Amino acid sequence: MDIEEFRKAGYQAIDRICDFYYSLEKRPVVPPVQPGYLLNALPDSPPEKGEDFGIIADDYQKLILPGLTHWQHPSFFAYFPTACTFEGMLGDLYSSSTPNPGFNWSSSPACTELEMVTMDWSARMLGLADHFLNSSGTGGGVIQTTSSDSALVVAVAARSLYQRTRPGTNLEKLVIYVTSQTHSLGVKASLVLGLECRILDVRAEDEYALRGETLKAALEEDIGKGKHPFVLIATVGTTSSGAIDRLDEIGEVAKDYPSLWIHVDAAWAGVTLACPEYRKVARLEEINKYAASIGTNFHKWGLVNFDAALLWVKSREDLTDALDVTPEFLRTKQSDAGAVIDYRNWHLGLGRRFRSLKIWFVLRSYGVEGFQKYIRKCIELNRHFAALVEASPDFSIVTPPSFALTVFRLIPRGAELSEESLNDLNRSLYARLGARHEVLLTQTLLNGTFCVRFAVGAERTRKEHVEHAWQLIQEEAGVALKDWTARVAK
Numbered sequence: 043m044d045i046e047e048f049r050k051a052g053y054q055a056i057d058r059i060c061d062f063y064y065s066l067e068k069r070p071v072v073p074p075v076q077p078g079y080l081l082n083a084l085p086d087s088p089p090e091k092g093e094d095f096g097i098i099a100d101d102y103q104k105l106i107l108p109g110l111t112h113w114q115h116p117s118f119f120a121y122f123p124t125a126c127t128f129e130g131m132l133g134d135l136y137s138s139s140t141p142n143p144g145f146n147w148s149s150s151p152a153c154t155e156l157e158m159v160t161m162d163w164s165a166r167m168l169g170l171a172d173h174f175l176n177s178s179g180t181g182g183g184v185i186q187t188t189s190s191d192s193a194l195v196v197a198v199a200a201r202s203l204y205q206r207t208r209p210g211t212n213l214e215k216l217v218i219y220v221t222s223q224t225h226s227l228g229v230k231a232s233l234v235l236g237l238e239c240r241i242l243d244v245r246a247e248d249e250y251a252l253r254g255e256t257l258k259a260a261l262e263e264d265i266g267k268g269k270h271p272f273v274l275i276a277t278v279g280t281t282s283s284g285a286i287d288r289l290d291e292i293g294e295v296a297k298d299y300p301s302l303w304i305h306v307d308a309a310w311a312g313v314t315l316a317c318p319e320y321r322k323v324a325r326l327e328e329i330n331k332y333a334a335s336i337g338t339n340f341h342k343w344g345l346v347n348f349d350a351a352l353l354w355v356k357s358r359e360d361l362t363d364a365l366d367v368t369p370e371f372l373r374t375k376q377s378d379a380g381a382v383i384d385y386r387n388w389h390l391g392l393g394r395r396f397r398s399l400k401i402w403f404v405l406r407s408y409g410v411e412g413f414q415k416y417i418r419k420c421i422e423l424n425r426h427f428a429a430l431v432e433a434s435p436d437f438s439i440v441t442p443p444s445f446a447l448t449v450f451r452l453i454p455r456g457a458e459l460s461e462e463s464l465n466d467l468n469r470s471l472y473a474r475l476g477a478r479h480e481v482l483l484t485q486t487l488l489n490g491t492f493c494v495r496f497a498v499g500a501e502r503t504r505k506e507h508v509e510h511a512w513q514l515i516q517e518e519a520g521v522a523l524k525d526w527t528a529r530v531a532k
């Protein structure tokens with residue numbers, strides 16, 4: 043493809059993307075395809091001779107698009123949102139038009155410096171303390187691929203710091219702390235590092251938040267046994283129910299254990315910190331006071347297209363001390379002089395994508411006000427949904443709605459059902475909803491209680507989409523209940 047052919051194919055691609063967005067609402071959220079649909083449609087080997095790009099582009103429309111689950115669909119209420127804005131798309135397009143691995147400052151000065159700037163902008167927008175800013179010279183922010191990468195990098199840094207400050211520690215006695223509600227990234231980090239992971243209990247009556255007393259008891263017990271808990275992964279907005287760990291109590295307990303690194307995983311809910319009215323619930327003050335690191339994904343609810351996992355640390359040296367490996371060919375005079383950041387020492391890989399460009403586009407185009415407006419709109423839509431659930435005599439909210447997430451279940455009026463029967467009934471409601479392609483929700487299990495999650499966040503979701511989803515939920519609940527009653531009567 044030459045430059046002029048690219049120009050033509052590029053215009054066509056943008057046209058088709060626009061048409062796609064005009065038609066998105068009318069498409070199914072979940073594609074009605076069976077496993078193997080694409081495998082069977084494509085040849086086993088690449089073509090011997092190059093093909094005309096027009097045919098390739100048509101095949102994308104014909105074969106690929108119909109097999110996509112539309113996370114941007116206004117009726118997508120599953121998992122968590124995956125941000126998508128035109129500004130973000132353009133950022134990715136420009137960034138891939140000048141690919142470079144950006145591993146140190148001189149490999150492309152703009153990549154490093156724009157990342158430093160956008161990470162500071164984002165930190166300021168979220169209200170993070172000055173010690174997390176790149177401009178502090180001691181802490182700083184870096185864009186990772188995912189929050190799982192962030193947690194792993196943090197665990198590596200925390201382990202290395204612990205070893206350096208306590209030489210002779212038996213590595214086999216190190217323990218990572220998480221709760222039963224922490225995202226799997228905690229257990230995964232422990233698997234990768236070959237370390238023990240202790241899963242702390244949380245209770246329904248605490249809304250699934252980690253309490254200080256639970257942490258304290260675990261620390262006393264483990265240290266008594268000669269173990270070394272060195273990092274706690276706390277969560278602001280758990281995946282299952284949006285629970286927020288009690289960072290106030292955790293911070294107080296941790297004062298007696300200064301070698302415990304507190305990482306805050308706010309992958310989904312961290313963006314709410316952009317709105318001053320949510321800073322208290324999202325525990326900004328405690329994050330700034332107690333956290334050694336905090337991460338949030340702008341690629342979830344933060345308007346920046348996948349991937350953009352933002353991670354801030356209070357001490358950049360803790361990252362570089364753990365991860366800096368500098369062979370001769372990677373040395374530069376700017377790095378040797380300590381004049382620049384070499385981001386390759388802030389994560390696992392060497393090369394990295396130029397992700398800050400899309401963040402820059404989004405933050406400039408929306409402004410802080412536009413960003414806040416979007417977060418508030420999603421929370422407002424979720425409030426509307428929660429109010430509909432609450433007003434229904436047949437449904438119940440399981441744990442208080444968290445930002446733009448509601449966890450609910452069917453509890454039919456007048457029926458005296460056992461917990462087991464209720465789980466059974468809700469599983470069948472969820473299975474019925476899963477068969478409807480025009481809306482998507484996800485299930486979860488909270489300490490044995492089967493529930494359905496409703497998460498708002500797609501950029502195009504409006505009130506009527508929420509109401510339509512609620513109508514489908516009620517319809518399917520009616521049928522599920524009838525089926526279930528007939529089954530039990532037999």
Ligand SMILES: *Cc1c(COP(=O)(O)O)cnc(C)c1O
Nearest residue numbers: 188189190225279280281309310
């Ligand atoms: C989505 C989510 C994650 C996982 O994020 P990745 O970036 O895909 O690793 C981790 N923690 C929480 C709380 C999440 O919501």
